[in-house]
Amino acid sequence: MAVKEEERLELFLKIGLDERTARNTIANNKVTNNLNAVIHEAAVTEGCDRTIGNLLYTVATKYPANALVHRPALLGYIVTIKIKTPAQLEAAFSFLSSTASERFELKEFEEACGVGVEVSEEDIEQTVNEVFEQNKGSILELRYRTNVGDLFGLVRKRLPWADPKIVKKLIDAKLYELLGGRTAADNEKALKQKKEKPAKVKDKKAADDNPSQPSEDLNPFLIFPNPEENFKVHTEIFFSDRPVLRCCNTKEVLDKHLKRTRGKVYTRFPPEPNGYLHIGHAKAMFVSFGLAKERGGCCYLRYDDTNPEAEKKEYIDHIEEIVEWMGWKPFKINYTSDYFQELYELAVEMIQRGHAYVDHQTPEEIKEYREKKMNSPWRDRPIAESLKLFEEMRQGMIEEGKATLRMKQDMQSDNGNMYDLIAYRIKFTPHPHSGDKWCIYPSYDYSHCIVDSLEDITHSLCTLEFETRRASYYWLLHVLDIYQPYVWEYSRLNVTNNVMSKRKLNFLVTMKLVDGWDDPRLMTLAGLRRRGVTSTAINAFVRGIGITRSDCCTIRLERLEYHIREELNRTAPRTMVVLQPLKVVITNLDSGLVMDLDAKKWPDTSTENSSAFYKVPFSRVVYIEQSDFRMKDSKDYYGLAPGKSVLLRYAFPIKCTEVVLADDNETIVEIWAEYDHSKKTKPKGVIHWVSEPSREVDPLSIEVRLFDKLFNSENPAELGDWLADVNLHSKVVIYGAYAVPSLRDAAIGDRFQFERLGYFVVDKDSTSERLVFNRTVTLRDSYGKSGK
Template structure:
């Protein structure tokens, strides 16, 4: 630790920060790695050291392969401000493990851009002119951070110290010395404090490297599991020095993990966490991760599921070292089963499934448990050769029927199934069980870290018993908490029922938490990985993660990446009476909130004509103070267009239903109304706007934990899918392609669905604009 402290002081950290860092083993390990990667072990300037510290604590985990490139730019002073580093993080978060485009990277980080003091002064002056009245009203209670952020948006690569100095100077020039009233402490609102703490928590949870809890392969000689028996000494599972040395020689000391899904269904968001753990650890340690199909049950596996898994793993940003199948090792597994029998650790049993269950409940040995080894060898060979009927024999491991752990009750190793295998063909009629095959294949593939969810913890004893019985290399086993999310179900049995009984529209229904469903809904893999990273890798089981937390990460990304457009879901006709029917004005609308004025690609054209459509909910017959929509005699601003004033309301025969509104527009924009509405206009006289279908998706279940309900299907949300068949959209949306993502202004984030046709585009709502994460987490 003394060496680490000296190293941290050399890069300019103050003594207090350095000591606090050393108190956190995870951050210490990260920072040491960054300093070595940057090749500044002999020290550097404090400003550079602070940037290195930021890299060590905040660099996105999905792009660790690009960390050396960022450090190269920092050390060469091509990147020298915190803003540039944050921009790099944002760029790498989106890039992930893909190849790095240097020109785009440099552009995103402002490499080579110099901002003069005069430029900064001009931006600060403009801002103060714009916000002068608010600053005079709030005086020294003005949020300087907001002012700073405003300047940074306009001049992102400006020197932050100069920006701060100019803002402070300008405030003093405008307000003069502080008065007694300025020095009074404002009363803080409790609600705001709670939300802020939640936001801070979100930031902190993403700073910690989740993989620092795992040991190195060289440490896998320690006893970390003890297996207790009723009739023999305790088994202290560990590798001998000789076994570990042979393993390290075969692997070169690399970390080897595996993601082992069973190809009997579509992957869900819980598998995203498993991928993050398995692939992420290997990537973080410069190792490798297998994609291994656990295909021991020929009746459940399908080619459809195998293809889906491979494709979804790639979509999630992970690249397997090798793709293997448990069935690739069927011969080795069979040979080891024969060896297990020879060692007196397995026997052929003839009990039925019900009898096995009964005997386990009573902790009774099978009548065939102590049959001669030679007899079991012959019978097992007969099983392999198809000479015994299905269900008439199994091979069971001779473990401990008196154990306190029911997963040591002589688990089945092999069963007979006269079913061809999707991958291995018709060579075999005996197939290994998960409990037998899983640990052996881990050993055969030299897996260093066998990681799984906590429900497999009771199987750890059986895992190590079998490897010890066969004198095989033993991987390090560690279990983490399963991912549970509110308002959904994730058991394969329940998901399969939802799909096969047509409660949902297939495995990729956007209401499901399957990864295919989330992708179709418009959720990105980077948002899912950020969500999983934020949760962390812990052993605290039973916790339920609120759906709003996932939605928070989805919004965070789509707010930066989804271009803006205007769509009216429930159109209400507005006739502009002081605009000629033949007149159409082309206006500029922003694709992005901060679109620069000189960048034409950041804008799209929208027609403004004498017939426009607004949302029905944006009009009321009776106005009120807290209502910002349109009402008789009231003026509102049409986004990117003009103020309009309602002059007449046309009602239907029932004298209640509003048919259309007549209004006058202010071509000179003299009025400044508070309410701003989105809208869509007729592109030319008498021609309806672009018609699109919009699907509004919501939580699939009404209860937070429907899986615990006896009648869980009765809890389905009848409003989980609402179809709006004829919404109106701005013309540029006609060029949208499948998977294109948009923010429909004031409505939410949407994605073009695969059901779209040239005649009719369909958009799925990904998530609303409202963020409930802070509120939900109180």
């Protein structure tokens, strides 16, 4: 296979095609070229969910040729999962082919394709029951010879936007309820029909409607089981000195849990209040809050505040604010410290059951003994003695560092997280939430799983690095004989050219290598917000990545920027700003004359809509970018040069007639030009500009901050000297940029597209005398164009 074909094969596999389909596609040049173009237009060259990939394949093979102008818009709906089923895609094809090259109203398009329509499982179940009732006689007669595809079609006719997987599941369940299990006769007749050609055609139609085709679940949360299924074995714990422990809920424990929760899904988002949240936490929020929302359940915001030395009220307030900004509403806000009394009582119970002991080893000794897999000298001390010492720890009678409570697990295990983990340690430090009530604090390994159980969490969702802790998580719940939630691990989110470690982020902030936790160069959510990134774009980015266990790659920054541009392209009004002003005097325009020209604020809006425009003053003196003028012209240059013309955007063509130089005969002071108000001249180059309205009024002067990648390397965290990789040019401040007068009333947080320059947001440093803008992202979409 040629190198180019190998590259195409790899690209097609990345979007979820199976290898056979991908190879067959490469054998067809037309489909190959179409699919390659679609993948790049959709900006998913780094890969995507298989469901999206299947829809893209359908676009490549079935898209109406007379509506190619609308294909990018359709692909945007697909990659943002607004169009997510074959039925919606078919409706889109029909709508767009009838619209052809004409503009269309998005509202009409979305209504035609069922965008935003959510069909509940209850509605689907009711419709399936009605279809079965109407066709009951035929179904009972044909039994399993009934064409499931026809039943599927009847349901789909009534509920065109229903989830096909749920439809198929309910149809199968209803068939079994009505007919019972298959008999030998059912199987025999099915085999006979399979040989007939008409049956094959019908079967193919049924397969087309069957959601069990090679595609991923349309809903990323379908991978999670329902609460009533939580009776299965969670994990097997292998001990060195006793039989294998298979942890699971008993029927009695599960029934009591379901009665307390009424079968609802309960999740939690449990950040530690020891720093600001970063984009990895955005994924954690999406998974935990998203699952609860999708299932009609509840999600706690639970502060994991077991280390009073590292926690601050500042962080607590920040987390609550950011969760709300990201669009999530907690069912309840609580703290691990709310359960300190219950945790203490369960620790006493654990000692009484012989599963914990008070230890006097130093941290260094504990580390050494763990490395050698040796038991602590105090591991077998009498239960009564450990109970007495633990009470003395609680009363503050033992010095800090002189005793800990450790769980009696298995020091010979192959899993280091079973090496008698610490449950409690002494800290004479007031707690931000509970004050000075306690001088012993539970560890994460002890408290996390217990609080999950106490809160009846159905799905304890965490990243893959916690996978090895499953054993200790379930061991502890098992020995305490309390309810066991599902634990589900997913891959953590890393983004290129950034660090995600809180320790590293804290170092950057405390060493003043950045301007605080909300520095726009950081991947903290506060930094992204200050940079002008919307929570909608972040959530779309996270959803596009999906909930997988693949932890072998880092997501390219360009992929995030793609979603940012998609959002801002729809929401940020256009305006004009000149960063490095060069004065141009238009000599054939009267000095006192100022014309108000119409500039497009929303280019895609109808010209009859006055709100799509804003007024730009045009006068004898204008300012252009220094980079838009050269003393020497060339064929590949479309800016202004001596004797050359360019079009001032929204205004007139101008021609450079003279260049005024300073005394050094090199520095350009100003350009003289003439304009052609008839617009008969049609130069190729179009440049932006800002006018000087009159001699008495200066152009609006602003400060502009341009941000670039904080680190030069894609994976700085893997470098030995990661600080040496900091990009020294990641922030450039431009003073004295000129803006159109309409920006004078811009407020903090307002977002704009500066034409030809990028998307910008008004920074919080702005005052009534000085506007400061941060560049959110450039206009160039390197993710979509380069395929990276």
